């Protein structure tokens with residue numbers, strides 16, 4: 001049977017992402033210097049592991065409510081009250097535990113985006129965003145954020161149309177690591193509010209913000225420094241859907257844990273789709289996530305800040321690179337005198353056994369590359385030597 005002919009337009013429209021192509025290549029190289037990986041290189045802290053193991057042993061292996069286990073919802077809501085000042089007792093607000101941050105994003109697109117609808121996404125963007133729009137049958141409108149990678153109200157405003165359903169904001173940003181300042185967050189919220197458009201804030205790296213990016217304070221504990229968020233302004237909970245995750249912060253990306261919280265009608269519709277698709281987030285991982293919320297990762301994140309310093313200092317000697325204040329990526333420009341695209345430079349890196357990702361995997365432009373510093377320090381240093389040599393021409 002010719003099964004290929006059975007695949008519909010949607011199935012055909014999704015191409016293997018630029019990242020997967022590098023992963024496939026990585027599998028064929030012998031001991032590559034792999035700076036392409038988007039997950040942290042530390043083990044899951046013991047109390048979190050124990051909580052998940054205990055959940056298995058205590059036979060908590062069945063379906064949970066599609067919204068999530070009540071204990072985790074309650075704990076997440078307490079966090080939103082403390083951090084963002086939200087009133088989670090309000091009927092206007094809802095929280096949904098999801099299968100990864102990606103699960104929340106998928107439900108969001110399926111819930112809000114119909115054929116012909118638009119969402120504004122940053123460019124460069126997290127690789128899934130445009131594909132999710134394709135799956136949903138709508139259109140991801142790119143907001144060009146080069147060269148500083150800030151998705152400002154000024155840049156978003158001209159892109160709003162009658163068909164815009166939501167603006168998708170991501171800080172700390174993948175692939176650049178850039179953290180948007182508080183004023184940018186406020187202006188974007190005001191713009192979205194004034195135009196009746198939902199502001200979605202993908203905050204998967206919020207806990208993975210370095211101390212110099214923590215320029216705001218939590219709403220109910222002024223001593224605690226936080227990454228600026230459009231969700232932390234008065235009344236934001238009526239206009240902002242916050243999406244957060246556990247995988248990056250606690251090193252458990254494979255557990256597939258995240259959550260979405262915001263206006264009740266949106267979250268409730270997402271929950272209905274979850275009930276007939278994902279069903280619920282993985283039960284044992286929900287218990288692990290509950291324990292994770294009591295674990296302090298500050299020392300781990302600080303150790304990454306030292307790597308960030310090194311990466312930024314080395315790269316800025318040879319090219320233009322935005323200063324990453326969060327996540328574990330840098331997004332340097334391919335120096336113009338080289339006359340190479342991001343993909344061409346990546347091919348040269350691969351010849352030297354170094355894996356990084358071409359900017360074209362995250363953008364309509366192919367002028368940069370993304371390197372991840374979630375790698376052992378000796379490898380990182382060797383990778384930087386190779387990259388700096390190639391970038392110097």
Ligand SMILES: Cc1ncc(COP(=O)(O)O)c(C=O)c1O
Nearest residue numbers: 038100101102126174204245247
């Ligand atoms: C900006 C951003 N959003 C969402 C995700 C998806 O994360 P998860 O593994 O929690 O689905 C990632 C993963 O790299 C990301 O970088």
